[in-house]
Amino acid sequence: MKLAMIGLGRMGGNMARRLMKHGHQVVAFDVGRASVDALAKDGAAPAYTLAEMVKQLPTPRIVWLMVPAGEITEKTVQDVGALLSAGDIVIDGGNSYFKDDVRRAKVLAQKGIRYVDVGTSGGVWGIERGYCLMIGGEKQAFEILTPILRTLAPGRGDVERTPGREKLGGTSEEGFLHCGPVGAGHFTKMIHNGIEYGLMQAYAEGLDILKGAKSENLPADQRYDFDLAEITEVWRRGSVVGSWLLDLTAMALVESPNLAEYSGFVQDSGEGRWTVQAAVEEGVPAEVLTSSLYTRFRSRQEHTFAERVLSAMRKKFGGHVERPTGG
Amino acid sequence: MKLAMIGLGRMGGNMARRLMKHGHQVVAFDVGRASVDALAKDGAAPAYTLAEMVKQLPTPRIVWLMVPAGEITEKTVQDVGALLSAGDIVIDGGNSYFKDDVRRAKVLAQKGIRYVDVGTSGGVWGIERGYCLMIGGEKQAFEILTPILRTLAPGRGDVERTPGREKLGGTSEEGFLHCGPVGAGHFTKMIHNGIEYGLMQAYAEGLDILKGAKSENLPADQRYDFDLAEITEVWRRGSVVGSWLLDLTAMALVESPNLAEYSGFVQDSGEGRWTVQAAVEEGVPAEVLTSSLYTRFRSRQEHTFAERVLSAMRKKFGGHVERPTGG
Amino acid sequence: MKLAMIGLGRMGGNMARRLMKHGHQVVAFDVGRASVDALAKDGAAPAYTLAEMVKQLPTPRIVWLMVPAGEITEKTVQDVGALLSAGDIVIDGGNSYFKDDVRRAKVLAQKGIRYVDVGTSGGVWGIERGYCLMIGGEKQAFEILTPILRTLAPGRGDVERTPGREKLGGTSEEGFLHCGPVGAGHFTKMIHNGIEYGLMQAYAEGLDILKGAKSENLPADQRYDFDLAEITEVWRRGSVVGSWLLDLTAMALVESPNLAEYSGFVQDSGEGRWTVQAAVEEGVPAEVLTSSLYTRFRSRQEHTFAERVLSAMRKKFGGHVERPTGG
């Protein structure tokens, strides 16, 4: 199929390349001219303005946005919407908030333009492994896009089949799924990332306790100096905690047994926050997903104001003066 | 090699069978005569008393305990210890607390008996997949046991190799590892299970929020009726949250889309509790692992006393009378 | 001063009575005619329609809303706004979300009407103790309202003065405070309630552990059957944990040592949820306030879906079948 890709960064560029490699045609646009040229060299049709881009597409036009969530996506959807016509399809493959999808889709629907939200997982590995795609929007639009989605997705690969799956149809085994109406794709991706935070934090805490086992505060015969690279490796085979994140952790620990070059300053993207908001809106207790987010908030500060409040109280009731020495 | 297996339940029986299948000889003992007979039928040498069992072993004798942690392990170690001699090896493959290992090893060391603790992961799948084994004790004892451990472990299988591993030796890639001195195996298994709780809880909360998205309290255009079996399936390919636990969850959801036959009454084994204790002893914050444990505590009560205290306070300051209707 | 009170429930009715007792004149309106009549009997000027109510007020008119947050407040603000003129003051004394204040104030400002948000704490005790008032809006409007606010507030009373306070002016010692521009009052009240949840949960968990100390799972000589009414009473004198909530808890426990008549089904109001949202928006880790909210979510369900997911996973990897018996 022929489609336009807007945003040729790490994700968009790689996705365009994967598409072209499997026979699709890509019209490439980016605000950075160099990115367009680079992708043109790899076979894309270059477009240096949105208008140029739109002109090169057959109808119904398919435009895939892979730009940062928030203001840039907002503006790009508006600008692209102004150039498209009834029947065309705009895909937001970024990390947008599902409520923004719902709102944007309504605006575009006034012109008859269809809006599809695609949550995309796979990171830097996606160009080779394929991308796990969670899709929201009209079923009919999903069906039009299926050839593209199938190419981007990993396919069944050598992942063992879930027993009972053979009786079911559908595309989930191929790594892409129509999750529901507009917003459903990004909602699913949001929860995916919320879970991701929780999984990461579970491993991180466990490894921290293993590392702390050599503390001299512990009795000498209950003290251990564990080799974390070996332990994460052994867990990769036959254990209950095997996962792709564990594979990556084992990889990092082989290279850097103490992870000394990693700051421990941990960013969070919107999805973790929106997951907590969704939990609160639904009234679902989500201790683990929330704690995983808060750990990241905390990791980016030297001390919270809350901690200074604790110090102040301790001083006031007990005369305790905190000293900045190890715990 | 020839060894004795004490405890022929789901774990011990299967491990014995896996060993025999690969050429080892097993002397089988269990307090239940029927279990001994069953394993004898599969090729084991039966023993109906510990003394009988010990008599059939060459020296240094190797005795593997696969019995419930706590009092039964305690008593069995003592009884076996009384029958063994210097140089013999007792292996506790159950889920013992590492501090108990340290204590027991000291007692046995007085007679020159060696004590090895083996944390075993793999559950009901181990007989086929192999067991991930985390071992503590003297290095020399570990080396004597290596042929047995190698058989029980999964081996490299078709798990992709961690880059950089080719330069390193060791057994972790085969699924068994000498983690350190006595207790190190069970300590590692304890943390393994702590992480397992956290991973499980992360998936569980995420799925709960997905399920809650159809709540009628939400605005109609931000409401979704997700198919969790499909979503967990699509995540199995190319996503960041892929794992064996996810595979199992996808399996359960294909069979039972609403998990209606599962009570939601969730047991915890000792390891989750000991993980929290280790975190507290080391001064390591472990929010996620702890919350995962507390969820289980909570799941086994209709209402906590704490909740009744909250109701009572609300009544007292605000005149609120709680009604038992949905949230 | 003369003002109108809309909403004559537990809070609004009592506030009107406290105002009248101290010489203010109240025009009383409620959708329930009986409530108006009851307050008229206590000295208020009755109004059976908003128009009647507005007619009885001198300019600038002061209208205090004490109605349920959400749709009812929204509609009432609109209806009242339609009847008022430039210079008049609308006060929302309910538990509104501060973002709604900001929005409503902008709409009213188009007609020159001033909007003041008042967070009100004190519960059923306020009629006697006075209400703690947190106010947002223009400083000038706050000043106009000061005589009313001073009457509603507790005043200094016999609360010991904070050292250093004597040098500072202001009204906070009297129990009412201009916290900032529109929304600041409800923001402060929101955090107040967030903290309230946390305090309540801290006591509740502590008492739960005390109660659990008699469990037969504990060693006989480390088992205690505590009298919680006595313990909460002793903490009321000289301890670090003394508070009004503790006073109320002691009260409840004297009446009902096991709190058997309290369900433990715990509602949450909006403020707890908004507190979590504010924490997430600001990037402030708020573990305790969030857990306190989640406890309430959990308290209103027999089992969460998350727990069923845990049961399902345990079944799949370990063959564990959960039995619904005590933990």
Next chain:
Amino acid sequence: MKLAMIGLGRMGGNMARRLMKHGHQVVAFDVGRASVDALAKDGAAPAYTLAEMVKQLPTPRIVWLMVPAGEITEKTVQDVGALLSAGDIVIDGGNSYFKDDVRRAKVLAQKGIRYVDVGTSGGVWGIERGYCLMIGGEKQAFEILTPILRTLAPGRGDVERTPGREKLGGTSEEGFLHCGPVGAGHFTKMIHNGIEYGLMQAYAEGLDILKGAKSENLPADQRYDFDLAEITEVWRRGSVVGSWLLDLTAMALVESPNLAEYSGFVQDSGEGRWTVQAAVEEGVPAEVLTSSLYTRFRSRQEHTFAERVLSAMRKKFGGHVERPTGG
């Protein structure tokens, strides 16, 4: 009465002074000669060795230990126990672990010596306010000590009586309580401190969110620059969150509006940790008390190893390089 006080630091010295002021006689011992001399100047009988101390006491001898928990208490109990006789009473007024009480009491009981554990709250304010005392041990020993305990405790003071209390006897209204057999006093104090951590953390988080409300990341019309000293002051009157800890916080904020001189490095004493252990042993979910402890663990580190693990994973799956800039 006449008793010996061992340990004349901030707590022990003040308690001795309070006792003497109310007519009791104190034999003062401390390892620091200067402390003994200082108290002798205030009217105590000095003792420079334990033997000297014991000689000056009438039988049954009463010896109150106010020394650091752990090894020092352990050794002092042993040394004092060696010098005492049947019927004498040893009181541990420090912050010991209740399981140590149980153990020590058994040893002393072999000589007929009675052991009483007293949890003591009140901090630096106790000398004036009195100390809240939670007592464990034989009822008879408690009765012998009552005159001393009554003096140390705050008494009823002007704290309003809990309704229904008039029908009940007992000492809890006076600020001291026999909580149960040996260990019950320290168990109660342990939970008291666990609750204290939770209360402190609740206020701290709430104030942190208030402080964060001026963040420039928030929309301009939803941004507030709150005066925390004023807000904590207004909450002291008529609000639901009034407490002694709030009084102290208001005090600290008047002196130091940004708490800039407080490090935010927060120590924890044993009680917080033991509270978590008790919760885990009993199977009681204690999210808030545990999070309050973990916050303190976290506050004493620049970055946890867990956070470095998160950074490493993010690098591996997404190519994310964390930059150490604000969140």
